[in-house]
Amino acid sequence: MNDAARLEYPQPTRTPANAPLLDAWARGELVLQQCEECAAKVFFPRELCPACWSPRLAWKASSGRGTVVSFTRIHRHIHAAFAAEVPSLLAEVQLDDGWLMLARVLATKPDAVASGTRVELVPLPEAARFPLPTFRAVE
Amino acid sequence: MSSSEVGIIGYGSAAYEKKPSQALFGYLGEAGRNALASAGVAKKEVDGLAIDATNTPDTAVTFAEYFGFGTTWSQSGSSGGTGALLSVARAVKAVEDGHAKYVLCIGGGAQDVAAFHQRVTRFNTAIADYLMPHGFGGMPGLFAIIQRKHMERFGTSREQLGRIAVDERANARLNEAALLRGPMTLDDYLNAKPIAEPLGLFDCVMPCSGAEAILVGPLDRVPKGKGVRLLGHRERNNHPMGEVAPVSGGWELFRDELFNLAGRSHGDMDFMQCYDDFPIMAAIQIEDLGFCRKGEIGGFLERNRMTHDGTFPLNTGGGQLSCGQAGGSAGLLGMVEATRQLRGEGGARQVKDAKRGIVSGFGMISYGHGLAAAAAILERT
Numbered sequence: 381m382n383d384a385a386r387l388e389y390p391q392p393t394r395t396p397a398n399a400p401l402l403d404a405w406a407r408g409e410l411v412l413q414q415c416e417e418c419a420a421k422v423f424f425p426r427e428l429c430p431a432c433w434s435p436r437l438a439w440k441a442s443s444g445r446g447t448v449v450s451f452t453r454i455h456r457h458i459h460a461a462f463a464a465e466v467p468s469l470l471a472e473v474q475l476d477d478g479w480l481m482l483a484r485v486l487a488t489k490p491d492a493v494a495s496g497t498r499v500e501l502v503p504l505p506e507a508a509r510f511p512l513p514t515f516r517a518v519e
Numbered sequence: 520m521s522s523s524e525v526g527i528i529g530y531g532s533a534a535y536e537k538k539p540s541q542a543l544f545g546y547l548g549e550a551g552r553n554a555l556a557s558a559g560v561a562k563k564e565v566d567g568l569a570i571d572a573t574n575t576p577d578t579a580v581t582f583a584e585y586f587g588f589g590t591t592w593s594q595s596g597s598s599g600g601t602g603a604l605l606s607v608a609r610a611v612k613a614v615e616d617g618h619a620k621y622v623l624c625i626g627g628g629a630q631d632v633a634a635f636h637q638r639v640t641r642f643n644t645a646i647a648d649y650l651m652p653h654g655f656g657g658m659p660g661l662f663a664i665i666q667r668k669h670m671e672r673f674g675t676s677r678e679q680l681g682r683i684a685v686d687e688r689a690n691a692r693l694n695e696a697a698l699l700r701g702p703m704t705l706d707d708y709l710n711a712k713p714i715a716e717p718l719g720l721f722d723c724v725m726p727c728s729g730a731e732a733i734l735v736g737p738l739d740r741v742p743k744g745k746g747v748r749l750l751g752h753r754e755r756n757n758h759p760m761g762e763v764a765p766v767s768g769g770w771e772l773f774r775d776e777l778f779n780l781a782g783r784s785h786g787d788m789d790f791m792q793c794y795d796d797f798p799i800m801a802a803i804q805i806e807d808l809g810f811c812r813k814g815e816i817g818g819f820l821e822r823n824r825m826t827h828d829g830t831f832p833l834n835t836g837g838g839q840l841s842c843g844q845a846g847g848s849a850g851l852l853g854m855v856e857a858t859r860q861l862r863g864e865g866g867a868r869q870v871k872d873a874k875r876g877i878v879s880g881f882g883m884i885s886y887g888h889g890l891a892a893a894a895a896i897l898e899r900t
Contacts, residue, residue, distance in 0.1 A: 390640065392648035424649045424886060430760070450671070450764055452663035453716040454656035458636040462654035467716075470653060470660050472668075472764045472887070480763055482664070482887055484653040495671055511652035 387461035391511050398425040400439045401513070408504035410442040410513045412479050421478045444501035444513070446475035453490055469493055473515060484510065487517040525614045526900070527607065527747040529558030529734030530858040535698050535843050539629040539728040543575055544585055546627045546845070550730035551586070558734045558741055560621055562588075567619030567735075569606035571596035571626040573846030574638055592618040596626070596847070599882025600794045601754060601893035603731070603850030608752040608895060610735040620736060627730025628846015635726030635846075645886040656715045658796065659723050661887055663715040664764045666799040670717065672766065673814035675802070677717060679821060681708040683798040683833065684721045684840055686825035691837025693827065693868040698727055698843040721840070724796050729845030731855045743900050747861045750875070751780030752895035756883070766814075768800070769892035770807035770879060778809075781896035785810055788896075789873040790832040790860060792853030794881035795840050800889070801833065804879045808894060827868040835860060835868050853878040854895075861899035874899055 394402060404411040413422040415429035416436040428435055451471035457463050469485040471493075486502060487493045499515035501507070507514065531553025533546040547570065555562060568590050570579040577585070579593035592613045596602030603626035610622035630638070639657050641647045646655075655661065669675050685705050691697035703721065711719035738746035753776060755769035778784060791810070795801040802816040810831070811819040825833035836842060836856040839849050859865055860873045870876075875898040883891040 389654070390647075390651040392652050393644075398648065424645055450664045450668040452656065452660050452667065452718070453713070454654065454660050454663075455713045455715065456656065456659070457654055458639055458657040459651065459654060465654070468654050468656075470655050470664065470715075472664055480761075482650060482653065482655070482661075482763055495667070512649065514653070 389461045389511050390459055397427050401425055405507070405513050408501070408507050410444040410501055411439040412442050413437040414440045423479050423481045442475055442477050442479060444475070446473045446499055446515070448472070448485065448493065448495055448497045448499060449474050450495055451485065451493060471499070471515070473499055483513060483515055485515045485517055488519060492519070493517050524738055525611050525735065526738045526749055527733055527858050528736045528738060528741045528745070529554040529560065530855045531557055531732045532696060532855060533627065533730040535696060535727050535729035535845055537698060537727050538631045541629070543572055543627060543629040546629055546728060546730035547572065547582065547625045548586060550627060550732035551623050551625050554623060554732035554734045558736070560734060560736065560740065565621045565623050566590055567592040567610060567613060567622030569594040569596060569610050569622060569624040571603035571606055571847040571850055573628040574630060574634070590619070592622065599884070599891055600796070600850045600889070601880035601882050601891040603847060604854055604878060604880040604893050604895060605752070605754055607733050607735060607854055608749060611749050614735055622735040623732060624735060624851070625730060625732040626847040626849070626851040628848060629728045630726055630846055631728070632726050643885050649886060658884055659715040659718050661764070661884065662797040662799055663718045665766060665888060666797070667717055668764055669766045669799060673817065675817040677709060678705065679817040680798045680802055681705050682820045683795065683801050683825060684708050686829065687795065687834050687838045688841050689826045690835050690868055691841030693866070694836045694842070697837040697841045699725065699841045718797065722797050724839045724844040727843035727845050729843065729848050731848040731851035733851060733854055733858065738900055745862050746900035747858050748898045748900060750783065750896045750898050751777055752893065753777045754891070754893040756892070757890050758892070763887035765888055766803065767807050768803055768881060768889060770804055770894055774807065774809045777894055777896060783875060783896060787875055788877050790835055790857070790870050790876040791879070792834055792857045792876065793879045794849065794853065795834055795838040796844065796849070796881070798840070800881055804881065808877065808879060827865065827870050832870045835865065835870055850880050850882065853880070857897050861897060
């Protein structure tokens with residue numbers, strides 16, 4: 381399937397709280413929130429730190445490198461845009477610089493991905509088709 | 520009025536359907552009518568209403584308008600799979616405090632699989648904005664990640680977890696109200712088509728339509744043996760904070776307090792009715808509530824049978840895995856089955872001489888896991 385025929389992925393609602401994340405990702409970069417008062421690393425984006433309720437959440441650059449903690453190979457999707465891409469991978473990713481998140485992981489060999497697999501950000505221009513920061517297995 | 524005098528005096532269900540043949544109101548009303556009939560209480564006596572319904576803008580007050588109740592106490596539940604269980608507990612308190620005399624607690628939903636998938640896409644902000652864009656696969660995607668972690672950390676196997684689905688199906692075969700009643704072997708479970716590995720088809724509940732209802736009121740309204748006391752309940756939300764795919768859910772924080780409050784021990788429980796949206800979550804509830812230690816569920820499931828006549832009767836009507844998950848009714852399914860069993864009305868699936876049991880709830884799936892955990896201990900009069 382070529383890109384023109386591909387259904388668009390569901391998009392996040394852009395808000396003041398997540399705009400820096402989305403804008404950075406459009407440049408192929410990953411920025412994430414850290415509390416300036418208690419140093420908590422926060423994901424998903426918020427207006428207030430969930431640990432100490434400070435409104436002073438700063439955006440920090442992340443290397444985007446991390447490790448798969450656990451994952452699933454998905455065969456059945458609830459949105460048609462993903463149906464042509466099964467099996468797709470969703471993983472709990474522990475980033476080297478401390479944040480923890482769920483994200484899609486791309487792999488040329490989905491069966492070779494395991495807990496412990498190293499991941500890195502998908503680079504531009506391929507990154508542009510994914511609405512949120514997306515990783516690929518380091519193979 | 521002392522707390523020992525108020526409890527559950529009636530229960531009822533609406534027939535479950537794969538595709539809705541009536542609006543939500545119809546299911547809720549059908550379950551409510553059956554609950555009143557089981558208690559011998561007239562509609563005009565009901566002055567309290569608690570509704571836990573999905574996919575509706577209506578509340579316990581607008582449902583009162585539709586159904587023609589004048590209420591002095593009402594509650595619109597919202598905590599997903601724990602909401603309806605907690606509504607019953609709060610209704611007991613409301614009657615004890617004199618806010619109402621008879622409270623009808625109803626949970627239900629009118630949906631099919633396609634409608635449920637639509638609902639999941641905007642289940643809450645975290646899912647809509649940070650999981651849907653990744654193609655997270657719906658709820659199975661999240662519980663697959665949790666299950667894999669449990670398997671890799673503790674050596675739990677699909678063969679072990681499959682015993683929950685298989686034994687619940689054996690229970691469902693004795694329950695004419697269950698939607699899924701065909702025979703299921705462990706091989707059937709293991710060889711089912713993959714949904715989100717390591718989860719297969721029989722790990723996943725089937726969304727459907729239906730409703731469950733509980734009537735709360737003075738226990739002396741019904742004959743001895745037909746009332747059910749709520750010995751205690753506890754809830755915990757948003758635990759463990761900051762984790763994405765935890766292998767525990769919060770029940771472990773209150774379980775000792777809950778058993779102390781009830782003045783009963785694990786060995787006193789004649790059954791458990793848990794929130795089995797996936798076998799791995801049933802397993803985690805069994806662990807967290809202390810029937811075995813964390814990580815030891817695999818051996819526990821091998822040593823026990825979860826059938827109604829087994830060593831650990833679990834979800835004796837078949838649970839959601841075999842009855843279907845009818846939206847907001849799922850949070851009451853266990854409470855209704857517990858009441859049926861404690862009244863000795865379990866028919867072919869009756870747990871012999873069931874005197875008391877534990878019911879647990881789980882819900883509000885958000886960024887990676889369910890946020891709401893609750894449990895209650897019930898005892899017959």
